[in-house]
Amino acid sequence: MIPGEKERPIIRMYRVHKRFGSKAALTDISLEINENEFVLISGASGAGKTTLLKLIYRGESASEGQVLVDGMNLLRIPRNRIPELRRKLGIIFQDYKLIPDKTAFENVALVLEAAGHPRRFIGKKVKSVLRGVGMEEKADAFPPSLSGGEQQRVAVARAMVGDPKVILADEPTGSLDPDSAGVIFSLLEQYHRKGATLLVATHDRDLIRNAGGRVIHLEQGRLITGR
Amino acid sequence: MYRFWQRALRDISANKFLNGITAVTIALSVLIVSAFGLMALNLHSLMEKWRHGIRVLVYLEPDVSSKERKTLEDRIRRIEGVSGVIFISKEAGLAGMKERMRILDTLLADLDQNPLPDTFEVSLDAAALETNRVEGIVSTIQGMASVEEVTYGKVWLDRFTGLVHLFRFGGAAMGGLFTVAAMFIVANTIRLVLYSRQQEIEIMRLIGASDRFITAPFYIQGLFQGFLGGVVGLAALYGLFEIASRRIGGYLPVGFGDIRYFSLPTVFSILGCAMLVGWIGCYLSLKGFLKR
Numbered sequence: 001m002i003p004g005e006k007e008r009p010i011i012r013m014y015r016v017h018k019r020f021g022s023k024a025a026l027t028d029i030s031l032e033i034n035e036n037e038f039v040l041i042s043g044a045s046g047a048g049k050t051t052l053l054k055l056i057y058r059g060e061s062a063s064e065g066q067v068l069v070d071g072m073n074l075l076r077i078p079r080n081r082i083p084e085l086r087r088k089l090g091i092i093f094q095d096y097k098l099i100p101d102k103t104a105f106e107n108v109a110l111v112l113e114a115a116g117h118p119r120r121f122i123g124k125k126v127k128s129v130l131r132g133v134g135m136e137e138k139a140d141a142f143p144p145s146l147s148g149g150e151q152q153r154v155a156v157a158r159a160m161v162g163d164p165k166v167i168l169a170d171e172p173t174g175s176l177d178p179d180s181a182g183v184i185f186s187l188l189e190q191y192h193r194k195g196a197t198l199l200v201a202t203h204d205r206d207l208i209r210n211a212g213g214r215v216i217h218l219e220q221g222r223l224i225t226g227r
Numbered sequence: 228m229y230r231f232w233q234r235a236l237r238d239i240s241a242n243k244f245l246n247g248i249t250a251v252t253i254a255l256s257v258l259i260v261s262a263f264g265l266m267a268l269n270l271h272s273l274m275e276k277w278r279h280g281i282r283v284l285v286y287l288e289p290d291v292s293s294k295e296r297k298t299l300e301d302r303i304r305r306i307e308g309v310s311g312v313i314f315i316s317k318e319a320g321l322a323g324m325k326e327r328m329r330i331l332d333t334l335l336a337d338l339d340q341n342p343l344p345d346t347f348e349v350s351l352d353a354a355a356l357e358t359n360r361v362e363g364i365v366s367t368i369q370g371m372a373s374v375e376e377v378t379y380g381k382v383w384l385d386r387f388t389g390l391v392h393l394f395r396f397g398g399a400a401m402g403g404l405f406t407v408a409a410m411f412i413v414a415n416t417i418r419l420v421l422y423s424r425q426q427e428i429e430i431m432r433l434i435g436a437s438d439r440f441i442t443a444p445f446y447i448q449g450l451f452q453g454f455l456g457g458v459v460g461l462a463a464l465y466g467l468f469e470i471a472s473r474r475i476g477g478y479l480p481v482g483f484g485d486i487r488y489f490s491l492p493t494v495f496s497i498l499g500c501a502m503l504v505g506w507i508g509c510y511l512s513l514k515g516f517l518k519r
Contacts, residue, residue, distance in 0.1 A: 086432075110431065111434045115435065
């Protein structure tokens with residue numbers, strides 16, 4: 001953020017509730033996340049971190065309240081505009097969510113193919129992003145032949161390749177050893193320093209302590225504190 | 228488009244057996260429906276030729292004088308729609324019958340007297356045949372003096388027309404049944420492929436792929452199954468047609484022409500319909516799947 005520049009919210013939630021049947025997953029959540037902000041969402045398992053991220057990428061709809069992402073009102077957007085929303089976001093999951101019968105290169109390229117980019121551009125861009133995460137050498141490897149850390153690096157490359165304004169990461173280091181977790185986190189920080197908004201859901205206390213971003217704490221679906 | 232084809236071909240090659248079964252079902256549907264269509268087409272054209280070759284036979288009463296006969300001939304010629312009248316004496320009629328029915332040679336040779344009457348063979352012009360005025364002409368001649376009986380191939384023509392209708396109706400009913408069956412089989416094949424690629428589709432959605440991007444390869448697959456089924460079905464029908472036409476062709480009376488296969492535009496239309504069946508099957512399957 002340039003000093004003196006006015007902070008502009010890219011994600012806004014206002015009095016959001018999410019219920020699954022009679023069970024409340026999120027209760028009365030109101031928050032704003034600015035452009036180029038780094039936010040950690042902490043909380044125990046089942047606190048509502050994943051649900052909160054799902055509301056942002058419209059994996060779920062809010063039962064009540066308003067969710068706005070980069071000017072799009074998610075309560076009102078029709079189903080056919082959800083892909084447009086998701087192309088503004090890069091999403092990283094704890095279980096990587098890579099397509100097993102596609103190579104690392106193909107998994108990353110899929111984002112640009114879905115966005116309709118020409119093949120030549122896709123080739124260059126994917127190579128450069130894989131180089132950036134240190135996976136250029138393993139571009140032709142299939143996910144099952146890669147370690148957990150390597151798979152997550154491919155997933156990070158996939159999240160970044162479309163140059164999204166926002167990266168959502170749901171427990172990105174949850175399945176990794178400390179060294180691999182460190183690599184993934186530094187890759188996310190690098191991308192954030194280029195100007196992207198970074199939203200990381202985690203219950204890793206060390207990560208929360210050492211990372212520099214704002215912390216949002218969830219407890220039983222309610223927003224408790226912020227750092 | 229290249230990527231869609233690539234993904235479609237990958238799915239086809241990964242599910243060869245399923246795709247094969249679907250194409251065979253479509254091929255069977257095309258074969259059965261087209262076989263009925265081909266039979267109806269040939270019977271119809273045979274009937275049309277027959278209709279245009281209809282002669283009205285006017286049998287005269289016995290002992291009609293030549294003057295009365297001449298008067299009758301003139302009156303028949305003056306009827307609108309009559310294009311020609313030929314007199315066949317009973318002797319010429321018997322000779323003609325002996326010529327045509329050699330199998331009855333000995334039987335006919337034993338006849339004491341000629342049982343055939345003198346006859347006028349009346350031919351009609353095309354307009355009279357087209358506008359179905361045959362019956363009016365027949366009843367006019369029937370009412371004339373010296374006429375014993377008037378016949379033409381109406382009974383046979385009616386029976387034949389009934390047969391053509393039966394083929395058309397049977398073809399349409401069987402066609403409908405098989406088309407629906409083929410659609411559901413395509414839908415199920417695509418559904419199985421969808422289930423096997425459920426995780427991939429879910430990931431595609433998460434990275435912002437549109438429904439069009441996700442479904443296009445499946446539609447290509449459905450169209451391909453339809454095309455393959457159509458080609459196989461039509462090729463099988465052509466093989467059967469060749470065998471049948473060689474066997475039946477020799478029995479057809481001269482002047483009735485040859486039995487024929489579908490014209491090229493009809494072949495393309497059938498292929499188009501088979502592809503449409505594949506597309507609809509795919510649509511039925513994807514419609515429910517994507518809503519989830």
